[in-house]
Amino acid sequence: MAKKTLVGNMLIAQSGGPTAVINQSLVGAVIEAKKHKEIRNIYGSLHGIQGILNEEFINLGRESKGTLEDVANTPSSALGSVRKKPTPEDCQAIFSVLQKYNVRYFFYIGGNDSAETTHIINEEAKKANYDFRCFHICKTVDNDLLENDHTPGFGSAAKFVAMAFMGDNLDNRALPGVKINIIMGRHAGFLTAASALARVHDGDGPHLIYLPERPFDTDRFAKDVQKTYKKYGRCVVAVSEGISDKDGTAIAAKFSKEVDSHGNVQLSGTGALGDLLASEIKAKTDIKRVRADTFGYLQRSFPAIASENDAKEARAVGTLAVRYSVKKHKSGSVAIRRKPGRKYQVFFKRVPLKNVAKETRHMPKEYINKAGNDVTKAFIDYAAPIVGKLPKIGRFKGRAVKKVK
Numbered sequence: 001m002a003k004k005t006l007v008g009n010m011l012i013a014q015s016g017g018p019t020a021v022i023n024q025s026l027v028g029a030v031i032e033a034k035k036h037k038e039i040r041n042i043y044g045s046l047h048g049i050q051g052i053l054n055e056e057f058i059n060l061g062r063e064s065k066g067t068l069e070d071v072a073n074t075p076s077s078a079l080g081s082v083r084k085k086p087t088p089e090d091c092q093a094i095f096s097v098l099q100k101y102n103v104r105y106f107f108y109i110g111g112n113d114s115a116e117t118t119h120i121i122n123e124e125a126k127k128a129n130y131d132f133r134c135f136h137i138c139k140t141v142d143n144d145l146l147e148n149d150h151t152p153g154f155g156s157a158a159k160f161v162a163m164a165f166m167g168d169n170l171d172n173r174a175l176p177g178v179k180i181n182i183i184m185g186r187h188a189g190f191l192t193a194a195s196a197l198a199r200v201h202d203g204d205g206p207h208l209i210y211l212p213e214r215p216f217d218t219d220r221f222a223k224d225v226q227k228t229y230k231k232y233g234r235c236v237v238a239v240s241e242g243i244s245d246k247d248g249t250a251i252a253a254k255f256s257k258e259v260d261s262h263g264n265v266q267l268s269g270t271g272a273l274g275d276l277l278a279s280e281i282k283a284k285t286d287i288k289r290v291r292a293d294t295f296g297y298l299q300r301s302f303p304a305i306a307s308e309n310d311a312k313e314a315r316a317v318g319t320l321a322v323r324y325s326v327k328k329h330k331s332g333s334v335a336i337r338r339k340p341g342r343k344y345q346v347f348f349k350r351v352p353l354k355n356v357a358k359e360t361r362h363m364p365k366e367y368i369n370k371a372g373n374d375v376t377k378a379f380i381d382y383a384a385p386i387v388g389k390l391p392k393i394g395r396f397k398g399r400a401v402k403k404v405k
Contacts, residue, residue, distance in 0.1 A: 151336065181195070221280065225285065
């Protein structure tokens with residue numbers, strides 16, 4: 001028996017932290033939707049599910065190809081974003097709106113919290129016997145979604161981190177001291193680890209890298225910095241915002257009481273962690289020049305440096321989510337997988353929503369050195385093709401001129 005065609009309108013929204021390529025996924029979905037007669041109107045919800053509850057939509061189907069492509073190449077969430085976990089009452093209200101606007105195709109672009117929201121909405125649709133297609137489109141700079149080799153947004157944010165460390169390393173080489181940079185990453189250290197891609201010449205920083213996957217000890221940290229400073233006469237350090245003590249408590253959480261609707265403690269809105277670590281170095285070593293910066297939200301939506309592969313893959317997951325929903329599946333999430341072999345190649349697969357929702361993927365053990373203060377070559381091989389080409393850094397040969405007698 002032929003599969004019944006589901007005819008109706010489409011609604012798409014963005015959620016969670018913006019990225020440099022999230023609009024590629026949005027535009028990929030919109031352009032693909034225009035190809036299918038089953039999809040009549042294409043609506044965009046402003047600020048995620050909050051926009052659904054408020055019935056704040058725009059008609060994306062009427063946007064020109066030129067406008068869509070301009071938006072695709074623009075960082076941050078063009079529809080606006082939100083951090084909201086729907087309550088049972090919200091779900092009832094959402095379905096009332098979906099029915100009111102005859103929405104039969106729903107797409108939510110976001111990370112694991114957004115996948116959880118998509119899963120909740122899909123399960124509620126089943127209970128209500130409401131026939132529609134529900135897809136999560138993967139996105140997160142943290143690169144921590146299960147089922148994925150990597151996620152759209154990570155490559156471009158990682159490129160920003162690598163380039164920022166390239167510049168910071170040069171600055172630190174010119175005026176030696178200790179420089180500590182705090183990078184995003186609540187439970188997964190992928191983005192902080194990407195700082196290692198900044199190393200071009202022998203002795204380049206970051207010299208030390210600390211990730212959430214390993215317990216952080218301030219005394220050991222001070223000793224690592226002191227040892228590195230003695231060796232190089234300087235030290236550049238990359239630290240994840242999510243570093244935790246031996247009991248699993250995030251160091252930064254001690255300075256923040258703010259949480260979102262999913263229960264996540266706010267870690268990126270303060271420079272307190274960097275200041276604390278700088279103070280530890282000053283107190284426990286004889287190093288005088290110690291500085292700290294928090295990259296914060298700069299990593300997510302910096303224009304003009306998007307990774308080429310990141311942008312291409314972000315477009316693909318948006319396109320395929322629509323294609324799968326119309327032709328094959330009622331629900332799911334589009335995951336990015338990597339083909340085996342030295343050459344960088346990926347493929348895409350629909351996976352169940354429940355497999356991606358809520359849970360977090362961590363850095364594999366083989367990507368972290370035994371001391372827990374650096375990454376391995378295996379990580380560099382993993383991350384380099386996702387990030388792509390980085391600026392060339394020159395250096396004098398250093399041939400000394402003999403002193404005149």
